[in-house]
Amino acid sequence: MDQIKIGKxxxxxxxxxxxTQLQLSEKIGITDKAISKWxxxxxxxxxxxxxxxxxxxxxxxxxxxxxxxxxxxNNNQQxxxxxxxxxxxxxxxxxxxxTSMWAIMIVSIIxxxxxxxxxxxxxxxGVWQLVAILGATVVFLIPCFYALKLEVSVGAYKCKNxxxxxxPTYKEALNAxxxxxxxxxxxxxxxxxxxxxxxxxxxx
Ligand SMILES: [Zn+2]
Numbered sequence: 001m002d003q004i005k006i007g008k009x010x011x012x013x014x015x016x017x018x019x020t021q022l023q024l025s026e027k028i029g030i031t032d033k034a035i036s037k038w039x040x041x042x043x044x045x046x047x048x049x050x051x052x053x054x055x056x057x058x059x060x061x062x063x064x065x066x067x068x069x070x071x072x073x074n075n076n077q078q079x080x081x082x083x084x085x086x087x088x089x090x091x092x093x094x095x096x097x098x099t100s101m102w103a104i105m106i107v108s109i110i111x112x113x114x115x116x117x118x119x120x121x122x123x124x125x126g127v128w129q130l131v132a133i134l135g136a137t138v139v140f141l142i143p144c145f146y147a148l149k150l151e152v153s154v155g156a157y158k159c160k161n162x163x164x165x166x167x168p169t170y171k172e173a174l175n176a177x178x179x180x181x182x183x184x185x186x187x188x189x190x191x192x193x194x195x196x197x198x199x200x201x202x203x204x
Pocket of ligand 1: 159160161162163164187188189190191192
């Protein structure tokens, strides 16, 4: 998506409707600064207000995201293109989140192993060594919770039984046993508990 083009299109449609940035912002209930940011291509309208904005500017969401009016005859083709682009963008974002999750986990595990070895070698055997090892383990849990948040925010888990893509809540994922990113989850579709593999790509 071309944010600059979208911004120019919003400005063009706003002027076409004889609205100032302030008037448009008041209609939507946001600040005129936000509108100015869209029109300069610095930010995109939030999805929560996109429909309202489009209604005021008398354009479709597709047209907004394309940054231009779409002729009726090739509307469908353009729709498909747009969906593809959106899917690609989501995929790219998901990949970034996924990579960060693994980076966090690897760094944390190395950190944990290093602290445990340090405790084992540097602190004489006894209570303090145990405290140090326990401490390191507790600290290790913090990035784990964060990584799980990232893991759950991307894609879904595929039910082994029926193939349904399960999107668990954070709590459900936290309580489920796991091996790597494969989690033992109950499928809301077939009600069976299986080891569900993580799938990233599909969801829009
Ligand atoms: Zn199932």
